[in-house]
Amino acid sequence: DIQMTQSPSTLSASVGDRVTIPCRASQSISSWLAWYQQKPGKAPKLLMYKASSLESGVPSRFSGSGSGTEFTLTISSLQPDDFATYYCQQYNSYPWTFGQGTKVEIK
Amino acid sequence: QITLKESGLTVVKPTQTLTLTCTFSGFSLSTNGVGVGWIRQPPGKALEWLALIYWNDDKRYSPSLRSRLTITKDTSKNQVVLTMTNMDPVDSATYYCAHRPVAGSWLDFWGQGTLVTVSS
Numbered sequence: 001d002i003q004m005t006q007s008p009s010t011l012s013a014s015v016g017d018r019v020t021i022p023c024r025a026s027q028s029i030s031s032w033l034a035w036y037q038q039k040p041g042k043a044p045k046l047l048m049y050k051a052s053s054l055e056s057g058v059p060s061r062f063s064g065s066g067s068g069t070e071f072t073l074t075i076s077s078l079q080p081d082d083f084a085t086y087y088c089q090q091y092n093s094y095p096w097t098f099g100q101g102t103k104v105e106i107k
Numbered sequence: 108q109i110t111l112k113e114s115g116l117t118v119v120k121p122t123q124t125l126t127l128t129c130t131f132s133g134f135s136l137s138t139n140g141v142g143v144g145w146i147r148q149p150p151g152k153a154l155e156w157l158a159l160i161y162w163n164d165d166k167r168y169s170p171s172l173r174s175r176l177t178i179t180k181d182t183s184k185n186q187v188v189l190t191m192t193n194m195d196p197v198d199s200a201t202y203y204c205a206h207r208p209v210a211g212s213w214l215d216f217w218g219q220g221t222l223v224t225v226s227s
Contacts, residue, residue, distance in 0.1 A: 001170070032212070034213040034214070036154075036214075042219075043203055043217035043218065043219055043220050044154065044203075044214075044217055045217075046213060046214060046215045046216075049211060049213040049215075050211065055215065087153065087154055089154075089156075089213070089214075091211070091212035091213060094167050095156055095167075095168075095169045095170060095171075096144075096156040096159075096212070097156065098153055098154040098155065098156065099153070100153045101153050101154075
């Protein structure tokens with residue numbers, strides 16, 4: 001199985017900050033990576049796919065980068081609605097696997 | 108507009124079999140490339156992918172749970188069913204179904220989830 005590592009598990013930031021959330025794959029997954037945002041008690045919401053493609057309706061302050069084993073989700077200017085947990089997911093091979101998540105909390 | 112909704116028993120006893128149904132609208136599971144997957148999330152923990160079924164009835168499972176899982180579809184009813192045998196308290200989690208689009212293997216629409224508790 002491909003292991004997805006997200007560190008840190010918690011990230012403290014303020015409104016307006018530029019935030020980068022890393023994700024590392026245990027082996028190369030090319031660009032077969034998605035990012036999801038999850039708020040408490042809610043289902044995950046797709047933000048990015050193919051590492052850097054923005055899902056329709058997602059604000060442009062979100063961007064994704066990386067390929068191979070190193071990936072990053074960036075929020076250019078953190079908004080109050082962005083405080084949530086973010087998960088990366090690889091779909092290069094089965095079984096699909098998720099990272100452990102990075103919670104973005106208010107500093 | 109794509110929607111999905113999970114249903115099934117919310118409390119099961121250890122060793123029992125869990126049956127969950129995903130009822131969806133806004134797409135057809137007979138469309139080339141489409142799939143429906145199941146993902147679970149124990150309270151306070153990360154997401155775990157369980158299984159996926161494709162339009163052509165191709166099925167994929169998590170190897171760690173493969174012996175306990177069965178995924179099926181009823182295209183005419185717009186439903187996907189997941190069964191998990193020999194339930195244990197560690198299987199207590201919110202179970203989600205989600206849509207896999209034609210364009211690729213991400214999950215773009217999710218159900219609201221259903222919390223399953225395994226307890227005697």
